[in-house]
Amino acid sequence: MSGTSGIPTRRRPLRRAFVAVLSTLGLAAVAATAATPPANASAPTPPAGWSQVFLDDFTGAAGTGVNTSNWQYATGTSYPGGPANWGTGEVETMTNSTNNVSLDGNGNLRITPLRDAAGRWTSGRIETNRTDFQPPSGGKLRVEARVQMPNVTGTAAEGYWPAFWMLGAPYRGNYQNWPSVGELDIMENVQGRNTVWATMHCGTNPGGPCNETTGIGNSTACPNTTCQSGFHTYTMEWDRSVSPEAIRFLVDGVNFHTVNASQVDATTWANATNHGFFIILNVAMGGAFPDAFGGGLDGDTRSGVPMVVDYVQVLSATGSGTTPPPTGNRDAYAAIQAESYDGQSGTTAETTSDTGGGQNIGSIANGDWALFRGVNFGSTAATQFVARVASGAAGGVSGLVEVRLDSRTNAPVGSFSLANTGGWQSWRTVPANMASVTGTHDVYLTFTSGQASDFVNVNWFNFGR
Incomplete structure (x- = not known):
């Protein structure tokens, strides 16, 4: 987010630069003119299993x-x-x-x-x-x-x-x-x-x-x-x-x-x-x-x-089609702090004024995501998703906060829509129904909007039965 929201504008980083260390290599003398390429040597047939x-x-x-x-x-x-x-x-x-x-x-x-x-x-x-x-x-x-x-x-x-x-x-x-x-x-x-x-x-x-x-x-x-x-x-x-x-x-x-x-x-x-x-x-x-x-x-x-x-x-x-199941090191039914992600794209962490203090994640817009590995739902199905969110989005700007399991490309199991809540630190707890979930999963919070602007901050989330 930019402007007066209190969250810094996302940086414009450099693309790739250079590898600083060169192996000691001899340079062979070659002609300086472009060689005539051979006729197309089409791509080799994929090996077995590929x-x-x-x-x-x-x-x-x-x-x-x-x-x-x-x-x-x-x-x-x-x-x-x-x-x-x-x-x-x-x-x-x-x-x-x-x-x-x-x-x-x-x-x-x-x-x-x-x-x-x-x-x-x-x-x-x-x-x-x-x-x-x-x-x-x-x-x-x-x-x-x-x-x-x-x-x-x-x-x-x-x-x-x-x-x-x-x-x-x-x-x-x-x-x-x-x-x-x-x-x-x-x-x-x-x-x-x-x-x-x-x-x-x-x-x-x-x-x-x-x-x-x-x-x-x-x-x-x-x-x-x-x-x-x-x-x-x-x-x-x-x-x-x-x-x-x-x-x-x-x-x-x-x-x-x-x-x-x-x-x-x-x-x-x-x-x-x-x-x-x-x-x-x-x-x-x-x-x-x-x-x-x-x-x-x-x-x-x-x-x-x-x-x-x-x-x-x-x-x-293809391998076995699955990776080993994640170790369940997060309790689905306790508050999972948003800034404790295991991976993310597009978000930033900032100090929150919400009850309990700490940090929230912000600068969240369409296509951004955060990953939380090893969330243990147990053997009795969770059917509700709850998140602590805030928004200072401009009028007409809204989006979806979604939960996906094990892959960002899987269909959401639950979601809710959010627009302006009165400010980027004006917090509310939003519940949403979701498909029944048991076992241990990697949880992705994904964010979808029809506008390019940032539309939500997230402080914490959890699940309920």
Whole structure:
């Protein structure tokens, strides 16, 4: 919430920055001109136990744009209302022009940065329309692309920053919740180095449990041929079938970096992973990451060298279909303090003037949520949901406070509607009937509204029979 509500406006964080530590790697000399890509080597058949949930092999006539059923263009120098220069200091303007983003007629996508006579750069950035890529419960997700990085090295490559990466779905339309919603960089490269970087961004910025803005990352050289002189397959495998949950990064099938849930606290991991993701392909020019390795984007940088993408595919593998039941460490029938969440998106904690003091969660608008793990309902069914709420929403602004069990995508088991209660600290206890619930569950409070404005604060909630 902004204005005079007493809750600070949500921050506009930077997007990804750079990995600060570089492994000592030899740079092979390669030709500075773009190699002619081979005919389309279509995506491999999914291995046994895996199913294909997304594929684009970029088949189409030369000089045409991407399939807009699969992709949307991100244009300009920022998202609407987001941080300038995409949050990284990069200098190009992204366009939907086929000069920058086009198929080559041989089953490949080319994203080509270009400099005009005045020294201004344009390039391309495309994102999947889908934002729901995540592993099934107890299963795995594999996201991969076969890519040739821009085939340029040395001084001519200064400022080049190609990337294949993913952002947490809550970022789309918000642009103020990075890095808490998670970012998975499957392939990044700068300055034409024979190096692939893979990074997970999460937590808070700067610093925090994920060492932002650096993130949790690692790098390696491309095997056999350099990253620039040949195609390589870059893969992220997200595994919910193991404990702790793990996210692995591979190049040509070689696992060179793994991040697992035990490396950060449970809230940070939940905030970064308990939702879908969308996929991004882009070539930036200049910015924090190239600057960390010498920068030098100027007239000597070669214009017109594309990143070439053969295919992007997403595979899914089911596990047992369920994860182990949560341990019941919360009593469904005692007050559960809202600020004691195990994960959240979009909310903030603030001091409350309600009876008993403490904190409430606020800045809550459409699409926000909070997770409370291991709520024990016992063997006699709960049939009522009760929450302590307040609202200073403007006239005509209202929304639903919903309860969902075990997944944010499951249907609500109970909900109530709320509009202005007289102020953001004007509290009332609202009961609602709900479907019968027994056993132990992860409880999600989700918030739905037809307006974009914040509409509710929550102090505590519980359940009744």
